[in-house]
Amino acid sequence: MNPSATTIASATPRLHTSSPEIEADNALYSKISWRLLPLLLICYMVAYLDRINIGYAQIQMKQTLDFGDAAYGFGAGLFFIGYFLFEVPSNLLLEKIGTRKTLMRIMVVWGIIATAMAWVTTPLQFYVARFLLGAFEAGFFPGVILYFTYWYPSARRGRVISIFLSAVMGMAVVAGPLCGAILKYMNGIDGLHGWQWLFLIQGPPAIILGLILYRYLQDKPADAQWLSDAEKARLQYNIANDTGLGGGHHGGHKASHANSTTLGQLLRDPKVYALSLVYFMMHGATYLFVFWMPTVIQGLGVEDVLRVGVYSALPFIAGLIGMIAFGASSDKYRERRWHLFIATGMAIAGLIVTLQMHGHLEGSLIALAFTLVGLAALPPLFFALVSDYLTPAVAAGGIALISSLGNLGSAASPTLAGLLTQYTGNRQYSIYLVLVMLVISIIVLMAATIRKAKTP
Numbered sequence: 001m002n003p004s005a006t007t008i009a010s011a012t013p014r015l016h017t018s019s020p021e022i023e024a025d026n027a028l029y030s031k032i033s034w035r036l037l038p039l040l041l042i043c044y045m046v047a048y049l050d051r052i053n054i055g056y057a058q059i060q061m062k063q064t065l066d067f068g069d070a071a072y073g074f075g076a077g078l079f080f081i082g083y084f085l086f087e088v089p090s091n092l093l094l095e096k097i098g099t100r101k102t103l104m105r106i107m108v109v110w111g112i113i114a115t116a117m118a119w120v121t122t123p124l125q126f127y128v129a130r131f132l133l134g135a136f137e138a139g140f141f142p143g144v145i146l147y148f149t150y151w152y153p154s155a156r157r158g159r160v161i162s163i164f165l166s167a168v169m170g171m172a173v174v175a176g177p178l179c180g181a182i183l184k185y186m187n188g189i190d191g192l193h194g195w196q197w198l199f200l201i202q203g204p205p206a207i208i209l210g211l212i213l214y215r216y217l218q219d220k221p222a223d224a225q226w227l228s229d230a231e232k233a234r235l236q237y238n239i240a241n242d243t244g245l246g247g248g249h250h251g252g253h254k255a256s257h258a259n260s261t262t263l264g265q266l267l268r269d270p271k272v273y274a275l276s277l278v279y280f281m282m283h284g285a286t287y288l289f290v291f292w293m294p295t296v297i298q299g300l301g302v303e304d305v306l307r308v309g310v311y312s313a314l315p316f317i318a319g320l321i322g323m324i325a326f327g328a329s330s331d332k333y334r335e336r337r338w339h340l341f342i343a344t345g346m347a348i349a350g351l352i353v354t355l356q357m358h359g360h361l362e363g364s365l366i367a368l369a370f371t372l373v374g375l376a377a378l379p380p381l382f383f384a385l386v387s388d389y390l391t392p393a394v395a396a397g398g399i400a401l402i403s404s405l406g407n408l409g410s411a412a413s414p415t416l417a418g419l420l421t422q423y424t425g426n427r428q429y430s431i432y433l434v435l436v437m438l439v440i441s442i443i444v445l446m447a448a449t450i451r452k453a454k455t456p
Contacts, residue, residue, distance in 0.1 A: 025238070028231055028234060028235070029152065029156055031227075031231075032151055032152075032227075033160065035224075035226060036217070037164065039209075039213060039216055039217070040164060040167075041163070041164060041166070041167045041170070042167070043103070043140075043206075043209050043210075044141075044165075044171075045168075046171075046202075046205050046206050046209060047140055047141075047206065048172070048175075049174075050110065050111075050114040050133070050202060050203060050206060051079065051137070052172075053202055054075070054076055054291075055291045055292070055293070055294050056175070056176070056179035056180065056294055056305075056309065057179070057198050059183070059294060059298065059308065060187070060193060061195045064195070065120075065121065066123075067123060067126070068418075068422060069421045070415075070418045070419050071123045073414040073415045073417055073418020073419065073421075075127050075130045076130065076418075077410065077411035077415040078127050079131070079137075079410070080407045080408060080411035081134065081411050082130075082134030082135030082136075082138065083135070083138045083404065083407050084134075084138075084404045084405070084407055084411070085138070085404075086135045086136075086138035087138040087142060087400045087404035088397060088404055090102065090106070090138050090139025090142075090143065091139055092400070094146065098219035099219050100214045100218070101214070103144075103210065103213050103214075103217070104213055105210075106140045106210070107140070107206045107207065107209055107210030107213065108206070108210040108211070110133060110136040110140075111203050111204060111206030112203070113203075114133060114199060114202065114206060115199060115200060115204055116129060117129050117203070118192075118196040118197075118198075118203075119196075139400070141403060142400040142403045142404075144164060145403075146399055146400075148160055148161065148164070148387075149387055150220055150239070151221060151235065153238045153242040154242055154387065154388045155334065157331075157384055157387055158327050158330040158331040158336065158381065159324075159328050159330075161327065161383055161384050162323050162327025162328070162380035162381075162384075163327070164380075165323060165376075165380045166320055166323050168376070168379075169316050169319045169320035170320055172312075172313070172316035173313045173320065175309075175313070176294070176308070176309035176310060176311070176312035176313035176316075177310050177313055178309070179198060180305045180306040181306055182197050183195060183198060183306075183309075184304070184305050194305075221235045221236070266394045266398050266401070267401075271389070271449075272398065272402060273405075274444055274445075274447075274448035275382075275386060275402050275406075275445075276401070276406050277441075277444050278441045278444050278445045279402055279403065279405070279406025279407075280407075280408055280409035281409055281437040281438065281441035282344075282382065282406070282438070282441040283406050283407060283410050284408075284410050284412060285375070285433075285437035285441070286379070287409075287410035287413060287414070288413040288417055288433060288434055289375060292417060292430045293368065294312050296431075297311050297312055297364075299359075300361045300364055301359070301361065302361070315365065315368040315369040315371070316372060317369075318370070318372055318373050319372035319373055321373070322343075322346075322377055323377050323380060325377075326380070326381060327381070330381055336381055336385035336388065337385070337445070337446070337449050340378065340381045340382060340385070340442070341446060342374075343374045343375075343377035343378055344374060344378065346373055346374030347372075347373075347375045347378070347438055348374075348435060349370065350368065350371030350372075350373075351367075351371050351431055351435050351438075352435070353367040353370070354367040354431060355428065355431060383399070383403075386398075386399060387399065409437070413433060417429065417430040
């Protein structure tokens, strides 16, 4: 699914003024967005597909391999253990060797591992492959978020991150029908199961894109030959004089504070761990919801794997629209905290309604769509808030630290949900777990950011 012209263009919020300086900035950031976002969107789509296609593959793998729900949940979670261990080192390395080399290394190796998933036959092989996939993919997401801080000031970053993360919703729309069709129509071709073809087809694109990305991107604005000297100077000025949103310290009169901040000080900041806990709960809930949704839809009486994929895609369309809308509103009003509160409330309300549908397919799909509007909005809003909060001196390590600690939630939640399902026989416990994690995340977020929200 390629980004639409409207979507990419919207990455540059238009301020309500017609001064020549603002118009020049709008044109400059539109030019940057058109250059950077399409390729990064496609790369993240492929990354997300390689991460979540196991949710569809498991439907058929259970018929050919001796794996239970607990084994799949544990394997799905192991991805994030590898991710956790290597995410911070990857982002710190990015600052030393550059974005292009780092992202190419990540994509080429994870593409190889994603393809090799086609040959797993035992739980141990499955666990090792998922761990390695996480280890080699680690650093891609925080690396791109860090990369955006080189190009966009904070007031424009919320929508840009939303556009980038719309790749998740865009691929989720495509993933269901695509995975369902491969599972159904390629099953048995050349003696391979449909789930094996799934990995053989969806792994190699990451390798190709990694090589393209290396030749296409530039590490910093100063390296961009497609920008004039005047445009580079304007970019440098905007970043240097970025005062952030809601208490961020970016350049200008706060530059001395930013430069004096160390990673050690970051590690001693209790808000960093509070934000990590928020992301732990938020990301764990979202990943669990996405991982188990094909199974939940199958439990509504949809047996055909292609129909499961098609129905799974419908809620993500709503999520894609909601993600962009929340990001645009957040930049327009220069506010993150209450947008996160509203989005979380929507997700919780949608899940509660889902539980009341009692197997009604149409009503459940509507409720799931409402849930995904809220869930989809959470990551871009959260990382826009984080990038506003962290100083440039610690952004590389800080973004990766919060992301890696938070990603452990996605290791824990599928494992716990798999055990609950296996020992109770009731898949609704997965939804209850998502609800609890979302409630905890928003309580901690509102408590941790209350002082920051009051700081001019």
